[in-house]
Amino acid sequence: MAQTEVLVIGAGPAGLSAATELARLGVQVTVLDREAEAGGIPRHCNHSPYGLREFRRLMRGPTYARRLVAEALAAGVLIRTGTTVTALHPGGAVDVTGADGLETLTARAVLLATGVRETSRAARLIGGEKPGGILSTGALQGIVHLNGQRPFLRPVILGTELVAFSALLTCRHAGITPVAMIEPAGRITAHSPAIWLARVLRVPVLTGTTIAEIHGRTRVEGVQLLSRGDRREVVTDGVIVSGGFRPEASLLRASHLEVDAGSGGPVIDVWGRLSDPAYFAAGNLLRPVETAGWCWAEGRRIARAIHAALQGRLPEPGGARLRVASDAVRLALPQVLPLTTKKDNGAADKLQLRLARPAKGRLRLMQDGLCLLDRRIDSLPERRITLPLPSPRTTSEITVTLEDPR
């Protein structure tokens, strides 16, 4: 049974930055990644802006990914690619499979940094047939940037999150001309400057519109769009199903670790510690979805928490639990807030929130009938919302409510 002080699962921005920081603190770290190459999602996002916060330079995704890997290796991190974790066991033992077969690795601490993926066509219950040519942005970018292949010429793009505009750039790079961007909501999800990209590239953005059906038996031949009761057919040879990020939490869900139904990721305390204190988590596994730079910073912070845990400097796990009691709020984390007033060693200093729908109103954190926090909120889903971290007085549950006049 191979041993290391810290195992990091996932060699994306969060995992690599955590590993680098730990190695610099003198901890022996091994990073596992199931892909053949380390670097995570930025490897196939062949566009800017990456690296501003980390390296004070504007970089494209692949350059940024290579830089993260180089920094980790220079700090003394061992990276094992082509290694898939198949199970997490209590206390920090994990089963892996690689080209050489099965192995169990043990560590004093395990950091989960497995990132996110987009919601599939199937999970969105889009009607019609199942021909070839329906891809997520992640799959499209791998096919275009890693393989140099072109899967279609005139696709439609479903979704208007930031990643949809990343798909637009990928199409432009590959000589693919999207026919339209399609958004079920009444307005685009990304911040408004993104819309200019679609305008410059002359791709119409159809809001309030859904894809009712995808046509074609072997290849996509067209889609039926549904907009305010009107149906119309559009000829297209592909569908890019973008966004709807959700944590890649397969390992977590099959394990003994507690999962937050709202975020789809693990339940963590302010130090990123899970229900089994041998496990930590950082990056987009915690919450869909943040930028690479945010995940990088989060990885560094959690590395300090892991370092403190290894030295016995973290308080015992436990504290007050946060419970979301509003259908307008999708997630709030960290979900466990300690009573200790000393929150250093890489503790979070902010509460992160995401909305489930556009909402405007008073957000309150209540404990034992007392209001710990009261803020006016006016925001949209997928937007970053951060609040000061409340200090609970007891271990009683803290409820998150949003008084929404809607």
Next chain:
Amino acid sequence: MIDSAGPTEPAPRFDVAVIGAGVVGAALARAFTLAGARVVVLEKAADVLDGASKGNSAILHTGFDAPEASLELACIREGYALYLQIRDRLGLPLIRSGAMVLAWSEAEEAELPTLMAQAVANGVTDVEPVTAAKALALEPRLSPRVMGGFRVPGEHLIDPWSAAHGYLLQALENGAVLMRRAEVLAGRRSAGDWHLATTSGAVQAGLVINAAGLWGDEVDRRVTGESWFEIRPRKGQFVVYDKTAAALLGHILLPVPTKLTKGIVVCRTAFGNLLVGPTAEEQDDREHATLDRPTLQALMRRGEEILPALAGHEVTAVYAGLRPATEEKEYRIRTDLAEDYICVGGIRSTGLSAALGIAAHVLRLADRNYAALADPVWPLMPSLTDTAPRDWQKPGHGGIVCHCELVTRREIEAALTGPLAAGSMGGLKRRTRVTMGRCQGFYCSAGLARITEGRLAQPMLGTGDGAD
């Protein structure tokens, strides 16, 4: 019968031509090959199992609810017994889940004694009544609204595709020939032989067996000049839930059937997911099985009514299959349409369970004196379920390509080579389960596009050219 232009060189001659490489055609090819016949299988698609056999509910039925004294019942009973007999040697899985037929209303409850009596009459004698309390004790996640039912311990879960692949592969490894993209256009008889014109050239055979599924009536017309039945495709939509949902259930949950359909089933799958479906929707189209959101949502609601804990579990996949129903319920197996011609038509939703029995029945009907193979080859199918060690658990697998379903590079290479090599992305999925997991190809599509480039008759990517 239509005369086609005579070939310039003599067409290859076989003892038997099986038209259609679905589960029934695969079982027929196996039975006749092992009996000693030289068999050709003619499939119009780029890969096998491309019609009705690609979407089913993957249950090995006992026949407890089949029409009494029917040919369908006899074939299911024999097919069931044969599957249990050969599955170990072919490496085919069996999950002994058992089923419960559950009543959700007083009207349904009133039907239970009749259904149980029918089961016993059908030879399924181990059925046992369950009270609502017993049903809830057996399946604690079941809705407390259940009114009662009965257990059918012999209903099991199997792999919907490995079985058919295994039958066909055994035929091929013992000398049968598979021709793909070989749509039968016409047939004529001459000098005691059939001459079939196909889109991949002419074929000569002593006996023709029509196992064309959704195109059974059309193949009858093309070969014999007439059809005696009409295929009325019946669409079934399914919702497949995430692997986390499989822990909610042990038994296959069956409703009280109606005259038309066995109704909506809730069960685990051999691959560790949870499935709800199918619907039963009549349509004319035989090619296109379309999904629609309202129906899928209705299926999910029905699933959640039966198993309330299902709410909140993620959907992994949705699919629609077409069953080759006809104007009658019974199988349409006939030998008298033309000389040396057997029509095996109207094999509706029970084809997977009955295939081996149908093949044995048709072999007896054909009544030929072939010299049975003394020592046939038994190929071992790769394990795609957790009932046997998977390839990722063995060294030298070359790395994991599909992370959600833990499919290895070695498994993909194996599926792309050999006599039954995948011909399409759908075929590769059915052989290995690539992209059929949670992420539906988010992580592995690029790798698969690279690995399969130039190796699938029907390529994965559309334009085929490189990006600049």
